[in-house]
Amino acid sequence: MEHRDDIGAKLGMWVFIFTEILLFGGLFLVYAIMRNNYSKEFHEAAHHLNAFIGTINTVVLLLSSATVAMSITAVQKGNNKLAVILLFATLVCAAVFMVNKYFEWGHKIHIGLYPGSDLMMTLSHGQVMFFSLYYFMTGLHMFHLVVGGIILTIVMIKVNSGAINTGKYVLLENGGLYWHLVDLIWIFLFPLLYLIT
Amino acid sequence: MTEEKTHHPEPSYLVDTGKYKGLMAWLTSTDHKRIGLMYMYAMMIFFSVGVILGVVMRIELFFPGEQIYGPQMYNGLFTLHGIIMIFTVVIPGLAAVFGNFSMPIMIGAKDVAFPRLNLFSFYLYVLGAAIALSSQFMGNGPPDTGWTFYAPYSIQTHTNVVAAVFGAFVLGFSSILTGLNFIVTMHRMRAPGMTFFKMPLFPWSLYATAWIQVLATPIVGITLLMIIAERWLRIGFFDPALGGDPVLYQHLFWIYSHPAVYIMILPAMGVITEIIPTFAQRRVYGYKAIAISSLAIASVGYFVWAHHMYTSGMSTTARWVFSLLTFLVAVPSAIKVFNWVTTMYKGSISMRPPFLFALGFIFLFMIGGMTGLSLGALATNVHVHDTAYVVAHFHYIVFGGVGFAFFAAIYYWYPKMYGRMYNFKMANWSFVFLFSGFNLLYFPQFIIGIMGMPRRYFDYLPQFTLGQQLSFFGAVLLVIGFVIMLITLFSKKGEKAPDNPWGGRTFEWGVPSPPPVENFEVMPELAENEGPYDYK
Numbered sequence A: 001m002e003h004r005d006d007i008g009a010k011l012g013m014w015v016f017i018f019t020e021i022l023l024f025g026g027l028f029l030v031y032a033i034m035r036n037n038y039s040k041e042f043h044e045a046a047h048h049l050n051a052f053i054g055t056i057n058t059v060v061l062l063l064s065s066a067t068v069a070m071s072i073t074a075v076q077k078g079n080n081k082l083a084v085i086l087l088f089a090t091l092v093c094a095a096v097f098m099v100n101k102y103f104e105w106g107h108k109i110h111i112g113l114y115p116g117s118d119l120m121m122t123l124s125h126g127q128v129m130f131f132s133l134y135y136f137m138t139g140l141h142m143f144h145l146v147v148g149g150i151i152l153t154i155v156m157i158k159v160n161s162g163a164i165n166t167g168k169y170v171l172l173e174n175g176g177l178y179w180h181l182v183d184l185i186w187i188f189l190f191p192l193l194y195l196i197t
Numbered sequence B: 001m002t003e004e005k006t007h008h009p010e011p012s013y014l015v016d017t018g019k020y021k022g023l024m025a026w027l028t029s030t031d032h033k034r035i036g037l038m039y040m041y042a043m044m045i046f047f048s049v050g051v052i053l054g055v056v057m058r059i060e061l062f063f064p065g066e067q068i069y070g071p072q073m074y075n076g077l078f079t080l081h082g083i084i085m086i087f088t089v090v091i092p093g094l095a096a097v098f099g100n101f102s103m104p105i106m107i108g109a110k111d112v113a114f115p116r117l118n119l120f121s122f123y124l125y126v127l128g129a130a131i132a133l134s135s136q137f138m139g140n141g142p143p144d145t146g147w148t149f150y151a152p153y154s155i156q157t158h159t160n161v162v163a164a165v166f167g168a169f170v171l172g173f174s175s176i177l178t179g180l181n182f183i184v185t186m187h188r189m190r191a192p193g194m195t196f197f198k199m200p201l202f203p204w205s206l207y208a209t210a211w212i213q214v215l216a217t218p219i220v221g222i223t224l225l226m227i228i229a230e231r232w233l234r235i236g237f238f239d240p241a242l243g244g245d246p247v248l249y250q251h252l253f254w255i256y257s258h259p260a261v262y263i264m265i266l267p268a269m270g271v272i273t274e275i276i277p278t279f280a281q282r283r284v285y286g287y288k289a290i291a292i293s294s295l296a297i298a299s300v301g302y303f304v305w306a307h308h309m310y311t312s313g314m315s316t317t318a319r320w321v322f323s324l325l326t327f328l329v330a331v332p333s334a335i336k337v338f339n340w341v342t343t344m345y346k347g348s349i350s351m352r353p354p355f356l357f358a359l360g361f362i363f364l365f366m367i368g369g370m371t372g373l374s375l376g377a378l379a380t381n382v383h384v385h386d387t388a389y390v391v392a393h394f395h396y397i398v399f400g401g402v403g404f405a406f407f408a409a410i411y412y413w414y415p416k417m418y419g420r421m422y423n424f425k426m427a428n429w430s431f432v433f434l435f436s437g438f439n440l441l442y443f444p445q446f447i448i449g450i451m452g453m454p455r456r457y458f459d460y461l462p463q464f465t466l467g468q469q470l471s472f473f474g475a476v477l478l479v480i481g482f483v484i485m486l487i488t489l490f491s492k493k494g495e496k497a498p499d500n501p502w503g504g505r506t507f508e509w510g511v512p513s514p515p516p517v518e519n520f521e522v523m524p525e526l527a528e529n530e531g532p533y534d535y536k
């Protein structure tokens, strides 16, 4: 049964994005409550995060959102080649983000700062809470980044083969929407975890 | 409305036309009608298992003291019973079965907006149920936390909580995707001329439900993930021993699980709203009030969750605010009851089995609702919280309400589903047994609850014996009723059903029974002056 409805498809994606926002919303709520309960400890613990890497990652993600948006315009104008390059750039940004995160997490785990570690058990409840939330929130975000990356890879292949083209690009738009969501969540995580000290 | 047709050239959806035959043809079908039926079969199996577990608990409760098994087994039983009944039966419930089977036809669509996603939801449902059930056979024994997984016990118990929690998470994901699908379907695929305020009221109730599914389920999703993280990684979200806050868990849990009650009951109300005008041959009284009350229930229902937590440690202000909101959410529910009853007024009522069950629904739902108000009031709640009174209350809502609406819906749409009628006499007998059994089973629980019988106890003081034994006999009657119903529906083929056995006016009664694969031979339309319920 061939039935095509681009507006419907986009509506579906928006509804899904609402769901995702509420998924993280639950975590933001926990963060808010814990920050209220343990504001001093959160303050101290936040100093241990590397705001520099955080900033780089923010810039990288913002850039990737721009390239995705540009790739949509490129496809609309019939320039699939450019769109593929832009999507590839997006994926490179995602990879840079992941590598940065790898070093960031790796360093913390190396010094023994991870959930359940001996070092963690010696910290105050509030600090443990902060680091736990840090791992949980950025971990869940990373999972979404990987999913978004997989979606964009599929989209890129389809743009390349011409299955996505000027007349039919709702999949690309939806992939882009999802990517913006991943970006948006980070925009909230970054100040909450790295900047408010 | 489509005109009468004497020839049915299109094959019905029950005939395999694709490349597979038999079971495979069903398991790979993206036809919304087949998916609806598959949900129905799965739910009937789960429901039967849940009922058996309930009866096994009732047997133990026949006399005070330990009879055939001890407390640990009882804890495991009510947990499994709760998980099965809540997460695999009533939450997907009427939306998954009749939302899938009937809703697209009722709004004049060929299918849902995303048929493959729909099949995917079904598989997630099966997968989630399988994971939840695997908790019984793996790890350190069946979970014993109750279906609510309250922290800190759910963090500390050695039983296999993670599997059950993860199963619930996957089931939630399935529910979200169904909701998403229905929202887009109702926005984009209504028949020409069918504005939102000409949409039948069962789809309306599904629309409100779908928004709750999409906006509330992720909260419990993340909460369940936090439970898993806390058990595996000792992240102290909820366990005070790890620096966490157990009351926070209760908030997060009920932020979803109260709205979940509306995920269950709204489609049930929607079905009743279809059945009553059909069998009274009357236009629905107060169409807009019913449609809007669905949305009102969905939105106010978001903000009442903490009425489950009056005794858990909250400020007095929070308590009275939540109590007030709880009373407010009862208003739109009462509006519906008022409208149903008024629709019947001066109607030409035909007492067919679906109508009988709809009446049963109204009666039981009212008892459930009123006792809900007494639970929503602070002073009485403190007295009866966590007693058998609560057990009786929620069974009146989820079983007397959702369950009876489910039975009503099966009897209502069965001729459309299979193109066959069933034996009305048998169906009426099933009602007699189910209805009397139900009341005999649960009404005594109100009384012993007020007398002080606690909830989730395998043992009790001698003064509760009579009540518990009456409940046992009620359960027996209930099971007999259920078996009669299964025999009525599935034992032998009834006579051929006409396209419109009840004289209904919504689109599904204008298509053949059973409908062809694409539902309509001529796509239906609503003219300017037509509404969904033009009886008289």
Ligand code: HEM
Residues within 6 Å of the ligand: B050, B051, B054, B055, B057, B058, B078, B079, B081, B082, B083, B085, B086, B089, B090, B145, B146, B147, B148, B391, B395, B398, B399, B403, B454, B455, B456, B457, B458, B475, B478, B479
């Ligand atoms: C023959 C039918 C049924 C019987 C005999 C039955 C019996 C019981 C019993 C004995 C309990 C334990 C009460 C306690 O000790 O606290 C219970 C709990 C419960 N039942 Fe049923 N029940 C039946 C049907 C249903 C249905 C249809 C639903 C929902 C659709 C349901 C949902 C629940 C829930 C959610 C609990 C609470 C579990 C918990 O405390 O965690 N039951 N039921």
Ligand SMILES: [Cu+2]
Residues within 6 Å of the ligand: B257, B258, B261, B304, B305, B307, B308
């Ligand atoms: Cu509630």
